[in-house]
Amino acid sequence: MNMPDDERLRTLGLWPVWHLRAAAVEPISSPAPVTAGVGQYRQAVAGADDIADMDLEALRQAVLSCRRCLLHETRTQGVFGVGDINADWLIVGEAPGAEEDRLGEPFVGQAGKLLDAMLVSIGLTRGTNLYIANVLKSHPPGNRDPKPDEVAACIPYLERQIDLIRPKIILAMGRFAAQSLLVTGDSISRLRGQAHRYRDVPLVVTYHPAYLLRNPADKAKVWDDLCLAKSLLMLDAA
Numbered sequence: 013m014n015m016p017d018d019e020r021l022r023t024l025g026l027w028p029v030w031h032l033r034a035a036a037v038e039p040i041s042s043p044a045p046v047t048a049g050v051g052q053y054r055q056a057v058a059g060a061d062d063i064a065d066m067d068l069e070a071l072r073q074a075v076l077s078c079r080r081c082l083l084h085e086t087r088t089q090g091v092f093g094v095g096d097i098n099a100d101w102l103i104v105g106e107a108p109g110a111e112e113d114r115l116g117e118p119f120v121g122q123a124g125k126l127l128d129a130m131l132v133s134i135g136l137t138r139g140t141n142l143y144i145a146n147v148l149k150s151h152p153p154g155n156r157d158p159k160p161d162e163v164a165a166c167i168p169y170l171e172r173q174i175d176l177i178r179p180k181i182i183l184a185m186g187r188f189a190a191q192s193l194l195v196t197g198d199s200i201s202r203l204r205g206q207a208h209r210y211r212d213v214p215l216v217v218t219y220h221p222a223y224l225l226r227n228p229a230d231k232a233k234v235w236d237d238l239c240l241a242k243s244l245l246m247l248d249a250a
């Protein structure tokens with residue numbers, strides 16, 4: 013039976029949760045055309061060896077004072093990540109936006125509000141069994157796309173966060189998170205809907221909440237992705 017997306021969400025009890033209460037939607041940059049993936053630019057960068065030995069506090073301090081790419085010249089502060097350091101769930105986004113740059117925490121703007129609603133729909137709340145981080149720790153000016161050299165410079169921080177947190181499931185939100193972690197140039201539509209692995213950790217790709225703000229009809233696909241992630245986690249626990 014073909015059901016409209018709104019009705020499907022309502023049937024699943026998601027619609028009120030997924031509806032954004034705030035009226036104003038901050039301007040967000042259009043998605044770049046999918047061409048070469050950022051994943052292919054991942055490479056060893058000078059100093060990454062030190063990062064691989066750091067504990068979480070040293071890593072946090074390193075991010076706060078990081079000058080590994082030019083973004084440090086324009087950012088307000090490094091945005092490390094937030095949540096339960098023993099979490100099963102790791103959510104990976106792209107880069108801090110303007111609000112995150114101001115407050116020093118990932119996903120606190122409009123996209124973050126939608127992310128919180130998405131998480132509530134599968135029984136998760138910020139700070140409990142959940143850690144949130146980005147590929148880039150510094151805000152790209154004007155919310156432009158991350159550049160390959162910025163991803164290459166910053167990815168060792170995320171890799172070390174994953175090593176230390178040892179999540180049981182990773183949800184990669186958006187093209188940059190997916191391509192960077194899976195080292196691929198494949199489009200998000202090819203990558204979503206299946207189980208991947210980052211090293212030995214199951215990984216599910218889904219749309220970025222900022223994309224969903226512009227394309228609410230795709231929320232149903234994200235619901236499917238969240239359910240896939242949850243079932244992989246339950247499989248792992250069984």
Ligand code: URA
Nearest residue numbers: 105106107109118119
């Ligand atoms: N978008 C992201 O990818 N990360 C954030 O922290 C905020 C918006």
